Amino acid sequence: MIIGLTGSIASGKSTVAKMLEKYRFPIVDADQVARLVVEPGEPALTEIVAAFGEEILLEDGSLNRKKLGDLIFHDPSKRAILNGIIHPAIRKEMLRQRDEWLNNGAEVVIMDIPLLFESKLQHFVEKILVVSLSEEKQLERLMERNQLNEEEARARISSQLPLSVKEEGADAVIYNESTLEKTEQQLNYILKEWGLV
Numbered sequence: 001m002i003i004g005l006t007g008s009i010a011s012g013k014s015t016v017a018k019m020l021e022k023y024r025f026p027i028v029d030a031d032q033v034a035r036l037v038v039e040p041g042e043p044a045l046t047e048i049v050a051a052f053g054e055e056i057l058l059e060d061g062s063l064n065r066k067k068l069g070d071l072i073f074h075d076p077s078k079r080a081i082l083n084g085i086i087h088p089a090i091r092k093e094m095l096r097q098r099d100e101w102l103n104n105g106a107e108v109v110i111m112d113i114p115l116l117f118e119s120k121l122q123h124f125v126e127k128i129l130v131v132s133l134s135e136e137k138q139l140e141r142l143m144e145r146n147q148l149n150e151e152e153a154r155a156r157i158s159s160q161l162p163l164s165v166k167e168e169g170a171d172a173v174i175y176n177e178s179t180l181e182k183t184e185q186q187l188n189y190i191l192k193e194w195g196l197v
């Protein structure tokens with residue numbers, strides 16, 4: 001079974017993915033793949049420089065992620081340009097990793113895809129698990145984790161679809177509002193319901 005794990009920025013996908021590792025389910029992580037495909041020498045990085053200029057690189061030739069983030073989270077047209085360059089490469093590598101796990105005999109593969117709904121990738125997966133929380137808590141955790149001010153954090157949140165829309169498209173929802181123990185209990189319940197543990 002292919003499970004799509006999604007949510008919104010800082011809703012707790014990586015936290016839930018870590019809990020899933022305990023069950024030894026293989027995980028394909030879109031954020032990790034997104035870093036791989038922009039390493040120096042990769043064609044996507046060359047295209048990013050062509051679109052955003054040399055000043056998007058750090059002195060060592062690697063991508064200045066902070067600078068690119070500041071640009072694309074404040075400007076939908078720049079975000080669309082970046083997505084157009086990078087998403088095809090991310091998708092290709094994610095499917096390659098998924099197929100590698102399946103060919104090696106995995107029965108369950110978790111695909112952690114933050115933009116599953118925004119990029120209309122529902123057909124990639126058989127079940128969709130959404131990690132949700134209140135916007136208040138999301139803002140608090142995002143500001144804390146990324147050391148952002150409120151305006152920067154709100155720009156990132158509003159560059160994605162509202163969690164209410166994602167919950168409607170989910171097969172199951174985890175509310176990651178309070179303790180990690182409560183989150184893990186919900187996860188265990190869902191895995192049992194789906195016959196996976």
Ligand SMILES: CC(C)(COP(=O)(O)OP(=O)(O)OC[C@H]1O[C@@H](n2cnc3c(N)ncnc32)[C@H](O)[C@@H]1O)[C@@H](O)C(=O)NCCC(=O)NCCS
Nearest residue numbers: 008009030031034065068069072083086090114115159160
């Ligand atoms: C803009 C970049 C360089 C900022 O890097 P940074 O290290 O600050 O953030 P990181 O990559 O850890 O992403 C954090 C979160 O931001 C959100 N996010 C990232 N890119 C986007 C996007 N294009 N649109 C909306 N939300 C996004 C996701 O929730 C993601 O989990 C980076 O996010 C990026 O390359 N984005 C484009 C690729 C992409 O769409 N990734 C999302 C998963 S497919």
Ligand SMILES: Nc1ncnc2c1ncn2[C@@H]1O[C@H](COP(=O)(O)OP(=O)(O)OP(=O)(O)O)[C@@H](O)[C@H]1O
Nearest residue numbers: 008009010011012013014015114141145178179180
């Ligand atoms: N139940 C919880 N209680 C307290 N802190 C939490 C809880 N769940 C997650 N966090 C913290 O909130 C932050 C966001 O969680 P996490 O990194 O798992 O989100 P994410 O959805 O993977 O984010 P992104 O989309 O940015 O990759 C992290 O700093 C994490 O440690």
